[in-house]
Amino acid sequence: MSLPRHVSSKWKKTAALLKDHFLSDFVPETVAMSKISLRTLLKKYGMVYIKPVVGTYGIGVMRVERTESGYQFQVEEQVRTFKNFGDMYASILKNTNKKKYLVQEGIHLLKHKGKRFDLRVMTQYAPNRRWETTGIIGRVAAKNKIVTNYHSGGKILTANRLLARHTGDVESQLKSLSKLGEKAGKAMQKAFPGVYVIGIDVALDQSLRPWILEVNTSPDPYIFRKHPNKSVFKKIMRYADLYPKSEA
Known part of the structure; x- marks a missing residue:
């Protein structure tokens, strides 16, 4: 086994998912951001997210929308409104700090007490050399925030509690x-040999359809310490101990 591999490019990871016939149905339309692509997807979906190709903790993510009076985008807790697209795009560029960005079809997340939430699905290459989902946990966005990341103020809750309000068959x-996590694990390892763990951020829309928003190849296991079933975190760490270690 080679040393664990970290893949930083969101674009490369998205491309790997799209190559898989099963997984491609669960990936929101995602393209490289340009003035044309942002306008096109905004016209098509009404709301999109733009995010840096390389980035963590939801830093730099923006929510962009068409409104009755023009356009608006939100970064952190600040919402800015514009009458025309050109002015908005110029303002967005100032916030990108010249980094490369992606535009992603906007998924309207389910909410918990008025706040958006998604789910982190932790999937690992198990001792039996098969991919296994070892934990699923919910992340609820902080008030007025567009990202759910724990490091951006998000709250950790069990997936059962969050889903119970929306379905009778949790x-x-x-x-x-x-299953989605395990399929994604196989696809990532096929595209990037040396990947032994992934954390996929999954949004559920109003019809409970899952959407893979992002794949992390170095997911933080410690959010699972907040899982009420202590065996979940123990298993995640036990599997993590089996990954090849650097000699450094």
Whole structure:
């Protein structure tokens, strides 16, 4: 086994998912950001997210929308409104700090007490050399925030508690998410040999359809310390101990 591999490019990871026939149906339309691509997807979906190709903790993510009076975008807790697209795009560029960005079809996330949430699905290459989903946990955005990341003020809650408000069959939903994680793990390892763990951020829309927003190849396991079932975190760490270690 080679040393664990970290893949930083969101674009490369998205491309790997799109090559898989099963997974491609669960990936929101995602393209490199330009003035033309942003205008096109905004016209098509009404709301999109733009995010840096390389970045962590939701830093730099913006939500862009068409409104009755023009356009608006939000970064952190600040919302800016514009009458025309050109002015908005110029303002967005100032916030990108010359980094490369992606435009992604906007998914309207389910909410918990008025706040958006998504799910982190932790999937690992198990001792039996098969991909196994070892934990699923919910992340609820802080008030007035557009990202759910714990490091950006998000709150950690169990997936069961979050889903119970929206479906009468939580167990079936979790099984589907587990399968999705395992399929994504295989696809990532096929594209990037040396990947042994992934954390996929999954949004559920109003019809409970899952969407893979992002794949992290170095996911933070410690959010699972907040899982009420202590065996979940223990198993995640036990599997992590089996990954090849650097000699440094």
